[in-house]
Amino acid sequence: MNTIAVLALLGTVIALFALxxxxxMVRDLQNEVRGMASVAPVPTMQxxxxxxxxxxxxxxxxxxxxEECYNCAERARRLALTPGSAVQGHLVLLAATPGxxxxxxxxxxxxxxDADLLGTVAVGATPSLVKYAADGTEEWRRAVxxxxxxxxxxxxxxxxxxxVR
Numbered sequence: 001m002n003t004i005a006v007l008a009l010l011g012t013v014i015a016l017f018a019l020x021x022x023x024x025m026v027r028d029l030q031n032e033v034r035g036m037a038s039v040a041p042v043p044t045m046q047x048x049x050x051x052x053x054x055x056x057x058x059x060x061x062x063x064x065x066x067e068e069c070y071n072c073a074e075r076a077r078r079l080a081l082t083p084g085s086a087v088q089g090h091l092v093l094l095a096a097t098p099g100x101x102x103x104x105x106x107x108x109x110x111x112x113x114d115a116d117l118l119g120t121v122a123v124g125a126t127p128s129l130v131k132y133a134a135d136g137t138e139e140w141r142r143a144v145x146x147x148x149x150x151x152x153x154x155x156x157x158x159x160x161x162x163x164v165r
Contacts, residue, residue, distance in 0.1 A: 057134045063093050075150055079104065129142050
């Protein structure tokens with residue numbers, strides 16, 4: 001019985017040493033991550049698309065969509081319902097297929113159906129919103145997962161919910 005108690009105590013001590021070593025490894029990794037955060041971000045290539053430049057000095061917000069994407073259709077309809085006066089900039093829908101233009105027909109949103117231009121913009125996921133400065137230089141790009149995301153990225157504060165058709 002004494003032998004079992006001694007072995008259990010020895011096992012506990014060994015487990016404590018192992019746990020201490022693991023904790024030290026975690027702390028070292030945390031310090032490395034903190035050090036990486038203080039390093040300046042790697043500059044990314046700025047894309048410039050002259051077609052999205054504007055003479056009035058306002059930015060252009062481009063919603064990139066695909067016709068087969070249900071979320072793309074929902075975000076495009078939300079964009080179409082967004083009052084043009086509520087956005088400080090121009091609204092554009094960019095797609096490769098003509099069916100997408102129907103989502104924003106007869107609204108303040110300009111539909112551009114151009115597969116080559118879509119390749120130039122080169123988003124990784126749809127729907128995505130890309131903001132271009134007045135000179136056509138890309139400022140940022142965001143995947144748009146919900147209507148609330150779209151409103152936030154456009155800087156629209158909605159007093160009442162907008163109904164999607």
